Amino acid sequence: MMPGNKFACSGIFVGLLLVLFTGADAWAASAGAVTAAETYLWLALLLLLAKISGLIEKLGQTAVLGELLIGVLLGNLYLLGIDLVEPAKTNEVIAFLAELGVVILLFQIGLESSPADMRKVGVPAFLVACVGVVVPFAAGTYLVGPWLLPGLSNNAYLFLGATLTATSVGITARVFSDLDVLHSREARIVLGAAVIDDVLGLIILAVVSAIVKTGEVGAIDIAWITFKSLLFLLGALVAGNRIAPVISRWLSKVHTGTGMKFSILIAFCLIFAWLADLIGLAPIVGAFAAGLVLDEVHFRDFSEPDLIANIRRVIANSDPDTARNVRQTLDRHEKHSLQVLIEPVGHFLVPLFFVYTGMQVKLDVFFSATTLVTALGITVVAFVGKLVSGLAAGTADKWIVGWGMAPRGEVGLIFAVTGKALGVVSDQIFSVIVAVVILTTLLTPPILTAVIRRAEKNRK
Secondary structure (H helix, E strand, C coil): CCHHHHHHHHHHHHHHHHHHHHHHHHHHHHHCCCCHHHHHHHHHHHHHHHHHHHHHHHHCCCHHHHHHHHHHHHHCHHHHCCCCCHHHHCCHHHHHHHHHHHHHHHHHHHHHCCHHHHHHCHHHHHHHHHHHHHHHHHHHHHHHHHHHCCCCCHHHHHHHHHHCCCCCHHHHHHHHHHCCCCCCHHHHHHHHHHHHHHHHHHHHHHHHHHHHHHCCCCHHHHHHHHHHHHHHHHHHHHHHHHHHHHHHHHHHCCCCCHHHHHHHHHHHHHHHHHHHHHCCCCHHHHHHHHHHHCCHHHHCCCCCCHHHHHHHHHHHCCCHHHHHHHHHHHHHHHHCHHHHHHHHHHHHHHHHHHHHHHHCCCHHHHHCHHHHHHHHHHHHHHHHHHHHHHHHCCCCCHHHHHHHCCCCHHHHHHHHHHHHHCCCCCHHHHHHHHHHHHHHHHHHHHHHHHHHHHHHHHHC
């Protein structure tokens, strides 16, 4: 089916869903209450719209951008006199599931990362990450924030600076993969720096959130919060690596099936999120730490069922080439089985977070020329702050590394949502931040593609 036909069919399908929901909404209004059944229908509608928005990938963009845009569209129907979506924007069940979605997202990022990977990326990646965090944070907090948004609190500027530190590794990795340069020096530096960037960004989020909760704090207090964040991450790694195998081994005696393995994964994620909140850190820091802790080796008693054991016995008697190929495939399957196991939950909750976040954007704030200029100005600073990080890339192509660090994506949104929940980020600032995320997400892939192709042409 041609892309145009796909968009047309999707539009018809969405129209039918809206007609269906309009009838249900009218019935609920006549009944005088928002029912649980109506929430079910909203969840179904938002999930389907999130997946339909994935058609934006046909235009060379990422699914995250589509989910954000569909959320912005739904959340601003009130500007056309359509109040249909307004109840969903304040629905506590949807808000909770969206918050759970961001916890699952950080858990997935943690599962895909590892302390060993961080050690392998080397000094250039570490320097790129540090510059790519410090420069945007300082520029947003002390320069562009007070200049373009005068009169706000120091806490608001801190959150603005924090949101500019993020890097969306998924968007950049997709570009590198599509251009078949994923194993280049530049790609390795960017991907390694993005992992370190996530850790530094989460520490900044923890520090800024604590400052907001406790008021103005001194350098010693900030150092203590940073130390506490690092101590939590390191403690989680040490304790988790000791506890996870014991719990896994004990529960495997109860049942070795997929259900038990899945339950251990989710339980670790939620318990670590609770522990992080208990000591004053953001729950997403705990979820990220839980992902770093867990590894397939902790599920050794689950990972050798009869089928896999039989396959290993068969390849042991095969010719060397066949045995090697099958063994590599099997090892890759086992290595990624934790991510694969958690993916269905992510498919449900993570898109819900992005759509719901988009729904909170108020486009009417951009009717002001001042706000529009502010969004564009901060976007320029967001790009420059990451391009500067490329200067620390050593002998690698600095433009490729700098542009590779540019897209903000999901982590920047997490910071913005956290700030809004704490009452620091206003509707205006929140909408500006989302605009920055959308613009950096939209513009980076084609620019990065052009820079890579030009570099390849020059090498020839």
